[in-house]
Amino acid sequence: MREFLEEPLSRHGYWRVGGPLERLVLVESTAELRALGRVDHVLGNGSNLLVPDEGLRGTTVRLAGELRGLDLEEHADGAVTATVGAGLLNAVLLARLDRLGVGGLGCLAGVPGTVGGAVAMNAGTALGEVSERLLAVTGLDGTRLGRAELAMEYRHGGLPEGFIVVGAAFALSRNGVREEQARVALHLARRKATQPLDLPSCGSVFRNPAGDHAGRLIEAAGLKGWSSGAASISERHANFIVNRGGATAGDVMRCIRTAWEQVLATSGVRLIPEVHVLGRWDPQLWPLPGVGNAGTLG
Ligand SMILES: Cc1cc2nc3c(=O)[nH]c(=O)nc-3n(C[C@H](O)[C@H](O)[C@H](O)COP(=O)(O)OP(=O)(O)OC[C@H]3O[C@@H](n4cnc5c(N)ncnc54)[C@H](O)[C@@H]3O)c2cc1C
Structure with a gap:
């Protein structure tokens, strides 16, 4: 078991943003995990997580060793x-x-x-x-x-x-x-051609609503390329928010909030985030009105 105090999520998360995790513990077995007692959050590979710049309190675990x-x-x-x-x-x-x-x-x-x-x-x-x-x-x-x-x-x-x-x-x-x-090879080639995989992101930010695409709705709201600080709604795929270098978690969240509000205003669709948002945020930004947060361990 290894323990890190005040470890920035920006070192682990795919967006390269997010403040310190108060206590991050790398556990190598179920026994070690059980011995920890209270666990507040689980960090997988950080490819779908957003944590505020102020950081995340409590104990976060990451699974290693025989848990792999x-x-x-x-x-x-x-x-x-x-x-x-x-x-x-x-x-x-x-x-x-x-x-x-x-x-x-x-x-x-x-x-x-x-x-x-x-x-x-x-x-x-x-x-x-x-x-x-x-x-x-x-x-x-x-x-x-x-x-x-x-x-x-x-x-x-x-x-x-x-x-x-x-x-x-x-x-x-x-x-x-x-x-x-063969299907996988074709699929990966298609992704490479259509997604902004050269910049840090968390993949698709919103789930696709039934019968439509979140990216199409965000593009229709005129938001391709919209930026807050160094975070932008991707020009290539509007359901991706990319970190152009030095973005903060707040920048990313402002892109999320703007996309969500503008899609609601222009299309009447209440998008549901795919990304898991943890921690305390400025209530003007998060949570989104009427949308539950799927990211909490409870
Ligand atoms: C470039 C890029 C492309 C992507 N493309 C896709 C795609 O095509 N399809 C897709 O579905 N996703 C995609 N994603 C999003 C992401 O990779 C997936 O959602 C992935 O499953 C998240 O796994 P993770 O281990 O990184 O989880 P994290 O981001 O670390 O965590 C996500 C959530 O899962 C919870 N969690 C993690 N591990 C556990 C556990 N052991 N027990 C309980 N809860 C746990 C976390 O607490 C958190 O709430 C993409 C991301 C990027 C960066």
């Missing part, structure tokens, strides 16, 4: 159950599965988070979402919740309040791996 493991169980007809530690990076998981000739989680290609973060967000892409392969999650006290017990929906993991995922089981397969790899 992978076990495979083989079944008939090429079916495989993968049991994965929640701290494992999606990219590492996919590379290892690839080497082992196992497929099924192509929907996580290009999603730069951990397995725990993927489950908590029900991460996904045009190739599907993680809920389609999820069998069960294991919590801190050993509780195992089956997929049907989670209220999963589009970009929402539906975990019970305060639930820390330490592991997840997925239904994978040795069949159709080549075909999946």
